[in-house]
Amino acid sequence: MIGFGETTVRCSAAGCTASAEWRVNWRNPRIHTADRVKVWLACEGHRDQLTGYLASRGFPVVITPVDVVAESVPDPA
Numbered sequence: 001m002i003g004f005g006e007t008t009v010r011c012s013a014a015g016c017t018a019s020a021e022w023r024v025n026w027r028n029p030r031i032h033t034a035d036r037v038k039v040w041l042a043c044e045g046h047r048d049q050l051t052g053y054l055a056s057r058g059f060p061v062v063i064t065p066v067d068v069v070a071e072s073v074p075d076p077a
């Protein structure tokens, strides 16, 4: 799913070929248990767009630098 073996890690936004700077870690509380973490990768320009899309659907989101793995995505406070 995520090509860390490749030289460039690409942004997950549709049509974007920029290299990813951020991991957008998220979870759908209706179908994922608390220890499940889905990951989108985002360039600087798409980070807020991807985060906003998930937040608008009520999904908890944790942003980390692209080389930092989030072990869980807690429910919003």
Ligand SMILES: [Zn+2]
Residues within 6 Å of the ligand: 011, 012, 013, 016, 017, 018, 042, 043, 044, 045, 046
């Ligand atoms: Zn992008």
